[in-house]
Amino acid sequence: xxxxxxxxxxxxxxxxxxxxxxPISKGFFQRVVGHVRAVDDVSFAIQEGxxxxxxxxxxxxxxxxxxxxxxxIDPTAGQVxxxxxxxxxVDLAPMSGAELKALRREIQMIFQxxxxxxxxxxxxxxxxxxxxxxxxxxxxxxxxxxxxELLRLVGLRPEFMHRFPHAFSGGxxxxxxxxxxxxxxxxLVVADEPVSALDVSVQAQVLNLLLDLQxxxxxxxxxxxxxxxxxxxxxxRVAVMYVGQLVELAPTDAVxxxxxxxxxxxxxxxxxxxxPRVAANDAILKGEVPSxxxxxxxxxxxxxxxxxxxxxxxxxxxxxxxxxxxxxxxxFAEQLSPLQGA
Amino acid sequence: MPPTLTxxxxxxxxxPLLSVRDLxxxxxxxxxxxxxxxxxxxxxxxGxxxxxxxxxxxxxxxxxxxxxxxxxxxxxxxxxEILYRRSTAPPRVIDLARLPPRGRLMRTLRGAEIAxxxxxxxxxxxxxxxxxxxxxxxxxxxxxxRRSDAHAISRHQARAMTIELFxxxxxxxxxxxxxxxxxxxxxxxxxxxxxxxxxxxxxRLLIADEPTTAIDVTTQAQILALLRELQRxxxxxxxxxxxxxxxxxxxxxxxxxxxxxxxxEEGPVDDIFHAPKHPYTKALLxxxxxxxxxxxxxxxxxxxxxxxxxxxxPGCPFHPRCEEVIPQRCAHAVPKLQPVGVRQQVSCxxxxxxxxxx
Numbered sequence: 001x002x003x004x005x006x007x008x009x010x011x012x013x014x015x016x017x018x019x020x021x022x023p024i025s026k027g028f029f030q031r032v033v034g035h036v037r038a039v040d041d042v043s044f045a046i047q048e049g050x051x052x053x054x055x056x057x058x059x060x061x062x063x064x065x066x067x068x069x070x071x072x073i074d075p076t077a078g079q080v081x082x083x084x085x086x087x088x089x090v091d092l093a094p095m096s097g098a099e100l101k102a103l104r105r106e107i108q109m110i111f112q113x114x115x116x117x118x119x120x121x122x123x124x125x126x127x128x129x130x131x132x133x134x135x136x137x138x139x140x141x142x143x144x145x146x147x148x149e150l151l152r153l154v155g156l157r158p159e160f161m162h163r164f165p166h167a168f169s170g171g172x173x174x175x176x177x178x179x180x181x182x183x184x185x186x187x188l189v190v191a192d193e194p195v196s197a198l199d200v201s202v203q204a205q206v207l208n209l210l211l212d213l214q215x216x217x218x219x220x221x222x223x224x225x226x227x228x229x230x231x232x233x234x235x236x237r238v239a240v241m242y243v244g245q246l247v248e249l250a251p252t253d254a255v256x257x258x259x260x261x262x263x264x265x266x267x268x269x270x271x272x273x274x275x276p277r278v279a280a281n282d283a284i285l286k287g288e289v290p291s292x293x294x295x296x297x298x299x300x301x302x303x304x305x306x307x308x309x310x311x312x313x314x315x316x317x318x319x320x321x322x323x324x325x326x327x328x329x330x331x332f333a334e335q336l337s338p339l340q341g342a
Numbered sequence: 343m344p345p346t347l348t349x350x351x352x353x354x355x356x357x358p359l360l361s362v363r364d365l366x367x368x369x370x371x372x373x374x375x376x377x378x379x380x381x382x383x384x385x386x387x388x389g390x391x392x393x394x395x396x397x398x399x400x401x402x403x404x405x406x407x408x409x410x411x412x413x414x415x416x417x418x419x420x421x422x423e424i425l426y427r428r429s430t431a432p433p434r435v436i437d438l439a440r441l442p443p444r445g446r447l448m449r450t451l452r453g454a455e456i457a458x459x460x461x462x463x464x465x466x467x468x469x470x471x472x473x474x475x476x477x478x479x480x481x482x483x484x485x486x487x488r489r490s491d492a493h494a495i496s497r498h499q500a501r502a503m504t505i506e507l508f509x510x511x512x513x514x515x516x517x518x519x520x521x522x523x524x525x526x527x528x529x530x531x532x533x534x535x536x537x538x539x540x541x542x543x544x545x546r547l548l549i550a551d552e553p554t555t556a557i558d559v560t561t562q563a564q565i566l567a568l569l570r571e572l573q574r575x576x577x578x579x580x581x582x583x584x585x586x587x588x589x590x591x592x593x594x595x596x597x598x599x600x601x602x603x604x605x606x607e608e609g610p611v612d613d614i615f616h617a618p619k620h621p622y623t624k625a626l627l628x629x630x631x632x633x634x635x636x637x638x639x640x641x642x643x644x645x646x647x648x649x650x651x652x653x654x655x656p657g658c659p660f661h662p663r664c665e666e667v668i669p670q671r672c673a674h675a676v677p678k679l680q681p682v683g684v685r686q687q688v689s690c691x692x693x694x695x696x697x698x699x700x
Contacts, residue, residue, distance in 0.1 A: 057558040058529075169647055170398070199397035199648070200585055204629035204641040211638065226559055233631035234638060256633065270563040272588030274630055276611040280570065280592040284563040288528055 010083050011045035012220050013069070013188060018042045018078035018093070020061075020068050024293060036293045038064040039075070040244035043319075046237070048083075048187070051214065051221040053235035053252070055228060055267065059289045061244040062224045066190045068093075069222070070109060071100055082107070085187065105135055105184035112193035114173035118165040124151070124176055125161040131183040150179040154209060171202030175209065182213070192224045207234060228271050232256055240264045243300040244292045246319055250326040260328035260336055262305050299331070307332060357427055358385040359547060359579050360409070365422035365439070367404050367413060376651045378404040378417065380603040380659075383679060386547065389577040393594030393611070395584060395626075399648055401603035402583045406549050409581075410452055411443040428455070429546060454484040457545035461552040463536040467524035473535045474520030477504045477542050484543045507538040512568055530561035534568065541572065548580045554589065566592060587630055591615055599623050602649070602659035605679055609686030619688045621666045658691070666692050 020039040023032045038061045046052045054062050068075040071092055080092040085106060092100065108131075111117035118127050128150055129143040137143050148158035154175040165173055174194065181189055194210070195203040211234055213219060225231050231238060231252070238255045240248040240263065248261040259265040266285040287304045290296055296303050302312040311331055319329040330336070367379040379401040386392045394402045407413050409424055424438040428451075441448045460466040467473060478500040485495040495503075501520070508516035511534040524532055533553060540548060550569065554562040566589065573580055582593050590597055590611070597614040599607045599622065607620035618624045628642040646663045649655055655662050661672035671691045679689040 057560055171647060200587065200626060201397060201629050201644040202647070204631070204643045207631065208640045208643060211640065228559070229631045229633050232633060232637055233641070252637070267559060268633065270559040271633060272563070272566065272586065272592045274587040274591045274615065274627070274632070276591045276594075276615050278591075280566070281563070284567055285560045286564070288530060288561070 009048075010081070010089055012048040012083050013222075014045040014079075014081040014089075015069065016043050016079040016081065018065070018068060018080065019076045020064050020073065021076045034293060036291075037244050037295070038292055039068060040292070042078075042241075042244075042246050044237075044239055044246065044249055046188075046220055046222065048220050049214070049218050050236040051223055051234055053231035053238045054222060054224045054241065055226060055231055055238060056241035057226070057267075057289050059292075060241045061292065062241055063192065064244075065241065066109075066192060066222060066224055070107060070190055071095065082188070105131070106186055107188045107190070108181040108184065108186035110174075110177055110181045110189060110191040110194045113197055114170050114177055115197075117177055118173060118180075120165055123162050123164055127165065128161070128176060128180045128183055131180060135184055146183070147179075150182055151176075153182065153213070154179045155205075169202075170198050171205060174198060174202075174206050178206075178209065178213070182217070186219070188220045188222070190222045190224070193226070194223070195230060196225065196227060203230075210234060228268055240267070243290060243295050245300065245329065246327070247301065247329045248327065249319070250328075254323075254326050260322045260326060260333040261301075261330045262307055262336060263301050265336065266304075266306075299329075301330075307336070356387055357433070358425075359388045359390075359427050360386040360581075361423070361425040362405070362409070363423045363425065365405065365408060365424060366420045367401070367408050367417055368420045369417040371416060371652075374652045377654060378603050378651070379408065381422070382600070382603070382605050383422075384598045384605065384608055386579050386581060388546070388579055389573075391573060391580045391582055391593055391595050393582045393584065393590040393597045394600060395587060395590050395597060396600035397585055397648060399602065399651060400600040402600050403551055404603075405600075406458070406551055406581065406583060409438060409549065410456060410458060411438060411441060411448050412452075413443075426451070426456070426547075450484075450487040453480060453545075454487065454543040455545055456547045456549065457540040457543065459533075459536055459540045459548065459550040459553045461555055463529075463532040464524065464556075466536060467532065469523060469525055471523075472521050473524055473527070473532075473539075474501070474504055474522075477507065477535070477539045480539055481542050504538070504542070507542055508535070510541070510572070511535070511538045512564075513538070529557045530564060533557060533561075533565055537565075537568065537572070541576070541578075544576065545578060548578050549583070550580055551583045552585070553582075555584070555586075562589070569593070587615075587627065599626070602651075602654060604659055604676075605687075605689060606660065607686065607688045607690075608679075609683075613683070613686050617683075617686075619682050619686055619693060620660075620690050621664045621692070622660045625663075625665065658689075666690075668692065 018039055019041055021035040021037050024034045025031060026033045042065055056062050067073045069080055075093050078093060081089050082092050083089050125147050128147045132143050132146055147161050151158050156175055195206050198206060223235055235252050238252050239246055242263050248264045269281045270284060285304055298314050299312045299317050302308045317329050317331045319327050322328045322333040363383050365379055365382045369376040369378055382405055396402050408419055419439050425435050426438050428434045481500040481503055482495055504520060505516045508519055513519045513534050554565050584590055594611050597611050598605055601622050606622045618627055625644045631641060644663050657673040657675055658677050661667050668691050677689045677691045677694060679687050682688045682693045
């Protein structure tokens, strides 16, 4: 479960120095006057069958990072090394659309909004079956069989395939979205906030489904989420992002037992505890995420940090291994006691 | 009155500020009748924070809209009372359910004595007026309504009041923020501006409808802390609607659990979380992943799905999904909300017999 190659098998996904800069242009000639560094030198690896949780506030670059990995957008620099089904390691970052096409079926996405991500004019058969059609399953009969199987897999009745999405509740639609993502038999699935739009009781059902599918199909997940209790529940590793950079990367248990970055600790404190006997924590994070177009000097987190010292304002910290397999981008990571963290 | 839980409990004998009794709201659609709210009763005392928790379609928002008389066609209030105690001397109790929605009295109350913090501040603010203009307008409008305040408020005074309000809700540089448009503010700032607007007329009852649902956890923590602070400062009663049990636990003194338009259980927050009675409340509490429990195990779920609003099950609305269902009873009759223990009320046949003796 480490980021290092285990048993000599390279990780399923190995992201190295990934950057995505968006130009800021101004004036009549659209002169480029600066860059929004939405993803700034991000590196991490995921072993096959693991789940990586990607957390952070909105605007921290989670979505841009996951879209760069999926190659929905072109990264500015860096490598996205992916181990294909055949065991070959390829770099997705510089690939052209045509080259990517064959790999697209191996990497799929589950979207946040179950109401916006399904075509309302298509039946489930067409919604879920479209990836199959695109990937050359021409026979309708064959598609129907496969869709029926997929619907069963996500806990829906195969008879539903002739209905339209409006007939389904949020939780059911999310299952449909999951079925569609699984249609091409992917190995890596990026789930962008898959349960945040769902009701509490339905959230649990969908989380259970994801866990169950993972163990049955040996899927590898990147879970983009803001809900830390969800991340803790299903992820093996956690990557915390702040203003385009990773600030902490470690196994889930280690992060929750002892966060090594004050930002991670602050995120954990911000989650309201469903127990009235636990006093609300008023030592909350002030302010907002700074713009990645004009990040603060030194450590990006210093204006909001409780432990800021002079050094933090001047010197940008590096992401370093604080304890075995536990990386943090903080000058004082060792001094952050578990007490302050929790 | 101090807003702490014990004080709120100690204050039980005081007259409720708002008393909803057996409220029903029906929407007449082409496809059929949707009974969105069905016999809901609860009370809000002065300075008390009442949390209403439930999943989508449970009628929590419709109940709030009924209190504000904002139910629109094809919906209407078909029964029950919404008794609101005005601050006039002597206090006068009026039934909001009987007031004409566009009548003078309702318009005087709405926004001034009963204010709303809506879920989506982006949609609630007009994008073509500055947030300042919109708060100033609210202040001036309600100053006009209050005839007793012999002199009306000038725009200049209203502006000064708005700056003060913005400072109160923690908006930095309030003078500049006044002239900002809602779309220039971040989610957190926008929600703060919305809270300033809701508080602009010093309401006695604040209805917060999922005020933190669309924002980040860190911003949510800031907004919740702000609401707690303002609640203490002004001793405003709040009805806090949310589906997030964590938020309820941190905010409410008293909790009302709703399912499919009916109250399943209500009681002080500590009893709801530590001694839940209704099978639905219990199941809901079990199904949330925590920051402390065992991980990577299947979470206990509530079987089945929320029924379609047109397909309301007969009897107890929760019985098809209930683990403790009593086959002969639950499908045939609707349980009444009855006291169980000292302070809790439950509508469930499992407890019906315990409640009957007296």
